[in-house]
Amino acid sequence: MANIIIAEVPAKRPRRSFGELLSNDLRALPIVIGLVALGFFFASQSDVFLTSRNLSNLLIQSTVVGIMALGLMFVLLVKEIDLSIAAINGVTSVLMAKFIVEFGVSPWIAVPVAILIGAAIGSCSARWVTFVGVPSFVVTLGLGLALNGLQLMLLPATARYGLQQTGIEMIALTNISGVWAWLALVLGILAYAGLVVSDVARRQRAGLQAPFMQSVVMPIAAAAAFGAVVVAILISHQGIPLVVLIVAVLLGVGGYVLNSTRFGLYLYAVGNNEEAARRAGIKVSTIKMAAFAIAGGIAALAGIIGASRTLGVGVFSGGGVGGGTLLLESIAAAVIGGVSLFGGRGSIHAALLGALVIGTVGNGLNLMGVENEVRLIVTGLMLVLAVSIDKLIERATGHQSF
Amino acid sequence: MANIIIAEVPAKRPRRSFGELLSNDLRALPIVIGLVALGFFFASQSDVFLTSRNLSNLLIQSTVVGIMALGLMFVLLVKEIDLSIAAINGVTSVLMAKFIVEFGVSPWIAVPVAILIGAAIGSCSARWVTFVGVPSFVVTLGLGLALNGLQLMLLPATARYGLQQTGIEMIALTNISGVWAWLALVLGILAYAGLVVSDVARRQRAGLQAPFMQSVVMPIAAAAAFGAVVVAILISHQGIPLVVLIVAVLLGVGGYVLNSTRFGLYLYAVGNNEEAARRAGIKVSTIKMAAFAIAGGIAALAGIIGASRTLGVGVFSGGGVGGGTLLLESIAAAVIGGVSLFGGRGSIHAALLGALVIGTVGNGLNLMGVENEVRLIVTGLMLVLAVSIDKLIERATGHQSF
Amino acid sequence: QDAGKVFFLLPNTTTIRFESRDAPFFVEAMKTAAPNAQVVVQNAQGDPQQQQRQIEDAISQGAKLILLTSADANLIAGGLAAAQAANIPVVLYDHDAVGGKAEAHIVFDSLAVGQAQGKRAAEMINKIEKSPVKVARIKGNQGEYGTGQYEKGQDEFLKPLIASGKVQVVCEQYTQNWDPTVAQSFAEDCLTKNGGDVDVFLGMNDGTTGGSVAALISQGFKPGDKVVTGGQDATVEALRYVAQGWQDNSVLKDLKVEATEAAKVVASILDGKGVPKEIVNGKVNNGFMDVPAVLLPVENITIDNLGEVVSKGVWTWKEICQGVEDTEVCKANM
Amino acid sequence: MTALAAEQPSAARSGATPLVSLRNIQKHFGSLHALRGASVEVYPGEIVALVGDNGAGKSTLVKVMAGVHAADSGEYLFEGKSVQVKKPTDATALGIQTVYQDLSLCSNLDAVQNLFLGREMTGSWWGGGRIRRAECEVRARELLTRMRLGNLSLTRPVGAMSGGQRQNIAIARSILETPKVVILDEPTAALSHSAAEGVATLIRTLADQGLGIVIVSHDIHHFVVNATDRIEVMRLGTNVASFKSKDVTGEQVVNAMVGGNEGVNLAG
Amino acid sequence: MTALAAEQPSAARSGATPLVSLRNIQKHFGSLHALRGASVEVYPGEIVALVGDNGAGKSTLVKVMAGVHAADSGEYLFEGKSVQVKKPTDATALGIQTVYQDLSLCSNLDAVQNLFLGREMTGSWWGGGRIRRAECEVRARELLTRMRLGNLSLTRPVGAMSGGQRQNIAIARSILETPKVVILDEPTAALSHSAAEGVATLIRTLADQGLGIVIVSHDIHHFVVNATDRIEVMRLGTNVASFKSKDVTGEQVVNAMVGGNEGVNLAG
Ligand SMILES: Nc1ncnc2c1ncn2[C@@H]1O[C@H](COP(=O)(O)OP(=O)(O)OP(=O)(O)O)[C@@H](O)[C@H]1O
Ligand SMILES: Nc1ncnc2c1ncn2[C@@H]1O[C@H](COP(=O)(O)OP(=O)(O)OP(=O)(O)O)[C@@H](O)[C@H]1O
Numbered sequence A, B: 001m002a003n004i005i006i007a008e009v010p011a012k013r014p015r016r017s018f019g020e021l022l023s024n025d026l027r028a029l030p031i032v033i034g035l036v037a038l039g040f041f042f043a044s045q046s047d048v049f050l051t052s053r054n055l056s057n058l059l060i061q062s063t064v065v066g067i068m069a070l071g072l073m074f075v076l077l078v079k080e081i082d083l084s085i086a087a088i089n090g091v092t093s094v095l096m097a098k099f100i101v102e103f104g105v106s107p108w109i110a111v112p113v114a115i116l117i118g119a120a121i122g123s124c125s126a127r128w129v130t131f132v133g134v135p136s137f138v139v140t141l142g143l144g145l146a147l148n149g150l151q152l153m154l155l156p157a158t159a160r161y162g163l164q165q166t167g168i169e170m171i172a173l174t175n176i177s178g179v180w181a182w183l184a185l186v187l188g189i190l191a192y193a194g195l196v197v198s199d200v201a202r203r204q205r206a207g208l209q210a211p212f213m214q215s216v217v218m219p220i221a222a223a224a225a226f227g228a229v230v231v232a233i234l235i236s237h238q239g240i241p242l243v244v245l246i247v248a249v250l251l252g253v254g255g256y257v258l259n260s261t262r263f264g265l266y267l268y269a270v271g272n273n274e275e276a277a278r279r280a281g282i283k284v285s286t287i288k289m290a291a292f293a294i295a296g297g298i299a300a301l302a303g304i305i306g307a308s309r310t311l312g313v314g315v316f317s318g319g320g321v322g323g324g325t326l327l328l329e330s331i332a333a334a335v336i337g338g339v340s341l342f343g344g345r346g347s348i349h350a351a352l353l354g355a356l357v358i359g360t361v362g363n364g365l366n367l368m369g370v371e372n373e374v375r376l377i378v379t380g381l382m383l384v385l386a387v388s389i390d391k392l393i394e395r396a397t398g399h400q401s402f
Numbered sequence C: 001q002d003a004g005k006v007f008f009l010l011p012n013t014t015t016i017r018f019e020s021r022d023a024p025f026f027v028e029a030m031k032t033a034a035p036n037a038q039v040v041v042q043n044a045q046g047d048p049q050q051q052q053r054q055i056e057d058a059i060s061q062g063a064k065l066i067l068l069t070s071a072d073a074n075l076i077a078g079g080l081a082a083a084q085a086a087n088i089p090v091v092l093y094d095h096d097a098v099g100g101k102a103e104a105h106i107v108f109d110s111l112a113v114g115q116a117q118g119k120r121a122a123e124m125i126n127k128i129e130k131s132p133v134k135v136a137r138i139k140g141n142q143g144e145y146g147t148g149q150y151e152k153g154q155d156e157f158l159k160p161l162i163a164s165g166k167v168q169v170v171c172e173q174y175t176q177n178w179d180p181t182v183a184q185s186f187a188e189d190c191l192t193k194n195g196g197d198v199d200v201f202l203g204m205n206d207g208t209t210g211g212s213v214a215a216l217i218s219q220g221f222k223p224g225d226k227v228v229t230g231g232q233d234a235t236v237e238a239l240r241y242v243a244q245g246w247q248d249n250s251v252l253k254d255l256k257v258e259a260t261e262a263a264k265v266v267a268s269i270l271d272g273k274g275v276p277k278e279i280v281n282g283k284v285n286n287g288f289m290d291v292p293a294v295l296l297p298v299e300n301i302t303i304d305n306l307g308e309v310v311s312k313g314v315w316t317w318k319e320i321c322q323g324v325e326d327t328e329v330c331k332a333n334m
Numbered sequence D, E: 001m002t003a004l005a006a007e008q009p010s011a012a013r014s015g016a017t018p019l020v021s022l023r024n025i026q027k028h029f030g031s032l033h034a035l036r037g038a039s040v041e042v043y044p045g046e047i048v049a050l051v052g053d054n055g056a057g058k059s060t061l062v063k064v065m066a067g068v069h070a071a072d073s074g075e076y077l078f079e080g081k082s083v084q085v086k087k088p089t090d091a092t093a094l095g096i097q098t099v100y101q102d103l104s105l106c107s108n109l110d111a112v113q114n115l116f117l118g119r120e121m122t123g124s125w126w127g128g129g130r131i132r133r134a135e136c137e138v139r140a141r142e143l144l145t146r147m148r149l150g151n152l153s154l155t156r157p158v159g160a161m162s163g164g165q166r167q168n169i170a171i172a173r174s175i176l177e178t179p180k181v182v183i184l185d186e187p188t189a190a191l192s193h194s195a196a197e198g199v200a201t202l203i204r205t206l207a208d209q210g211l212g213i214v215i216v217s218h219d220i221h222h223f224v225v226n227a228t229d230r231i232e233v234m235r236l237g238t239n240v241a242s243f244k245s246k247d248v249t250g251e252q253v254v255n256a257m258v259g260g261n262e263g264v265n266l267a268g
């Protein structure tokens, strides 16, 4: 009377073809293949591309969009969209600058306040979306315009607040070099290892399978090796830029939240089947509110980093009226990285990988020095191709069935 | 042994509350309530608002976005998106201008060619989406940038082609006035009546219920009355602008296609359950290709109308690089009108109603002459409110259950 | 008596001067030039279609005159035609407007701006001993009329130097929507590409030069290491950079003068006296007609004549020196 | 066969109050009148079958019990006290667990995640709600093994599972924590014969532990008359008959469902 | 009970070729091996039951027959000739209609639209494919009335219908046009007793008209042994037994499903 379920692990594991390898293990990081292809291409076109100076540059340039996309991902996961993130980015950075420059508030206060305001704005749109039932596309589009207006009102007659010598510029200018950089890496890996080991220990205590080599040694070694390469490259230029470290921390925390916590799980549940989530007792509107708040807060953080990079805020902060390139690139980064616009699908690397694809194309073309017209054409085609490579491999190696 | 199904028409129809009336009959045109509210508001703020000149203006001003949204709707219905429509709008209008101005091609050839090229571009993105499986968001984003680049290349050194005295300007300048306008109305109503009557005749021949009064007389009378009011207003200014007539024809044809034809039905089916549609033998990729082709062709048409209105084309035709306001407003119009970004839902009025909401807010605020910052804020809030009114009424009068 | 409504239609908010300076100056000037006229200011937010709608809506409201700064010179002919059909006079302010009728054009000669930028760049380049001097050109928004004129003006001085081998242009790019962030990334990549060996960054306005300055700061350079030139608009931020030695110049357009001249022309037309002949000093052909032009002079501001901005009442020393009080110019003038 | 007009089922006879009792529930969907004064109650230790033709309103009544739909009017009593059940958490807070006809699983999550959804075991607060995956997995495996589903993959998304596998997960979900009432809407529709037998045994075990079970089923002849205690027959959104299972034949129930001998069987 | 190792079912005995015959089908989903050499064939006039435990691969085999999944390897014969069935239209072109376990309806369309989806009656070409709604409605009503579903609303979206109502529509859809083979994957799972009886009668009528019927069902004791001609038992993605329905008891079938006496019953 036992119920029969097809055993999933065949007795002897057959040797796997390269195609299968690609379609299984590397599937985890889909767009990586496209990114690597782009890297090869640009390296062949410009001998500067692979210099540590340029790679470091490229990383820094991708941070703002990467961070924005990271935050937006939370909203996309619950099958909503936030078109106001660029406006939040702009308005909170202007507000922060106003506090600092006009009212002499310390950056240590102004920065967290700006981030909180960003989160508060996000949670307001979520309330409107969940309470009234207006699609988030409309709510956040309208809110974005309203915030653009507010941003213009907050700016002084000179239309710009300079941020030099306010301390904010240090965010973009600080580099962690030498031994400190390695220390940061070691700390990061220790944190990661701690999580991995505690997971495995739990599994073993619970009597579950957890092969030590495969689930402890290998992931940690891989992470350490990858981290070491990145740090080595960065150090040979000028150290780990603080903004890159911020991104790394966000990725770590974000990954932990999405993969290991209850809240992360609920994001996926709500995005896949909102009604089922509701029936399971998940407070759907709270989860959505949190997702929008995170997107808003992170957008504010990105705004501050952006302001620090450009050494000031103005009409352009946040991409200008309508969100401009910043908005489009942030959404595009998430989608290129593999986050679904239809909810419930996407992993934490997505945002950064997508932003790196966009950043690499821009940086590579700058190095090649093509004309503007050609540049636009090539940018467009490369974005499509980077994502297509992955899909074409998927096709060639057999469909993903689910 | 008969299967029991709850009869749906209660024996005696109870009198219905105003709320029920709203939530049933008016549900068909959801955003209409918001639009009417906007109209009341602006009429109270500016005595120019309700003049026939301004209403005629408002209609003309909403045509480009309305037409774009109409085309986009086909793509949204099949659960895809086309971010390249603004770029198609721009590049095809520049191409048309180039043909006419540089190569002396007749507008009678250049215009259809431009529309065909628009459709061809659309169908290419569809092929990429369906064949390779890259999300349409990415494909059309990239394609849009590439087309923006192409547009820059096509323009001459002055970055402009003037279209005065080429014949193209007549599209925007032609008005059908006096008796001709009434004739157009009569023709339109006759066509509509023909469809309605033939439907009812068929039903009666087939022995199905078809109350004459309710299914023939009333809809036709309503359409005639509404049409007459619009025509009367337009005539008292300068007649029916040709572009408004074009929109009316597109709406009529589009409504017929969506509601009465096999292709229209398939759009809804594919958008709701692509796999079920495929299993039912629908060629999903063909349907999607047609949807994208329609969106592309219609975007080209909108581009031509836009060029005719601005009497020239340039870098900013099609909203400039990235699609700018034109792209955002076109998507917003469809969504505000009630088209779902998640496929399978939306009716033909959506595009026009959404565009009218956006157009009315812009026009009304122009008439009120508010400051720029305030204007942005008010625009944002009004868009959200216009859609919310509808949802709030829905809430107040009981949920839509499905 | 009521002289009726005058609409001042602005192009966008990205070139913030129109919203934050030109419009208030014009409203102010109109109070004396035509006290009975009611001035309505509207901004097309960079969308030429929106600007055309604003023209149409102005006509609906019975506008007496439209003072127009086109959002895109190339897509405004339809709006001009609508105004002409309604018999409403249009006066052009600053930006060109191609392909339609206009009464007058009040403008800082765009070509002259480009020439001033080019001339100054050539001077700076000639001061550098090295040959070739490596120049990065960070240009304005492609396809915009102004960008074309600035480029033409700069080229007059640059082309000969390139031909003679004195100048090597190592990077060259348009900046979409004059966005300083885009300019910054481009400048950073240009530095990277050349291993830091770039001598001159030639921009087109203070936003694009500001991007170059931010790039230099982010890559650890010091003021004076590189020449950043080609600014215009004399924004207060740029002047601070000039004071600090980060930036070399900014072409000053005295916006108050421009707004006042515009008010004079507008008032005269409202009075039925037409365009005042005495202040017309040229013409601009816009592809439709020769528009009578009031061409205003521009002046290039560098560290040596920073005080000009103050004496013309554009900014005060206090405003310029805020945050950069310890620079020499500021110490000398505060 | 005995019509139950006044007589009460076993548990009731002993004077106990029903665990859950819904009375005279009305529910409209727009103009469609889905429930027209429907009632249902379940006593501790009792298995109540809810039967009726397709579209009779069984699932709608179940959803009202589960807090998914708010009734337009009617009474909701839990252990004799009137309660407000406006949302699913109200019902689960009372100890009511439901297997929905549509299963209501998240297809992108795996079996363990679906089983525990909304009530994961988590670590200390400073871990930000870190899910104790290992513990969850162990409990899931235990439960599934008890349900003879030991081989079911715990890590594949349920979207990639067969209909029966999914239904099993939904059932397992409802009994994961010790509920007071379990409502099952056609829980065995996609189950293999043996799995369905397993479920029948399972609910009897649960009832014997004092739970109240409400089960919707179309398997009148085999399951309903043999494995339940009482049968409520619905038609057109209302109750038309009530039987003691042991006193009735499948034929009689089917007749009541389709209105064969209404007059006789109309109960309470 | 008789093992059918060599013996053929009724139709076959008369020397006819099977309408559809799938042989030795293999199918992987990633690393999961769902079909391991499964076979099935159906003769004109025959009702074949496909049974097996949950996850045995029945639906996967059905989807291969219907052209939804392409098999990794194996033979597909139609009326004795090898054919390529790579997509659903290939199967429908051969006259194979399928009721899927998940129903595969469009929830935003109404009953008539779902019934005719993919084969609407349309007007002349110059009308651009105008759907003859009235004719469709009449035929839909006719068909539904024949299936004793006369009261089913033809204009409400099926997303707002009960589980059984939806399943009825899916079944009606499969017999709308005269097919040669009808495949039904648990078609009566959500149906009321009487509706399920109706379906049993219906498929017998169809078989009597010479159609081949393949039906997946878990109702072994009642439906499978009584209403079908031949029973194919699947386990772990392959066929483990084959019975003539009239010669077998439910017990025996169930035993074969769970591997009670494999050795004896292994067929073909
Ligand atoms: N799309 C899919 N992707 C991955 N695995 C799948 C997919 N569909 C089915 N499977 C797996 O293939 C096996 C066979 O599934 P199938 O649906 O054919 O079973 P079944 O016999 O129809 O079971 P049931 O009686 O539960 O409907 C199962 O283990 C199932 O999890
Ligand atoms: N969400 C809904 N919106 C509108 N009508 C609905 C909705 N859900 C159910 N209905 C209708 O309400 C009536 C009762 O449906 P319900 O699902 O309760 O039937 P049921 O007894 O469970 O039938 P089945 O045995 O087929 O599952 C049906 O006519 C159905 O079409």
Ligand SMILES: O[C@@H]1[C@@H](O)[C@H](O)OC[C@H]1O
Binding pocket: C015, C017, C094, C095, C140, C146, C178, C204, C205, C206, C232, C233
């Ligand atoms: O003032 C300048 C303006 O005239 C031009 O159009 O855009 C760049 C600005 O700096």
Ligand SMILES: [Mg+2]
Binding pocket: D058, D059, D060, D101, D185, E162, E163, E164
């Ligand atoms: Mg039900």
Ligand SMILES: [Mg+2]
Binding pocket: D162, D163, D164, E058, E059, E060, E101, E185
């Ligand atoms: Mg199955």
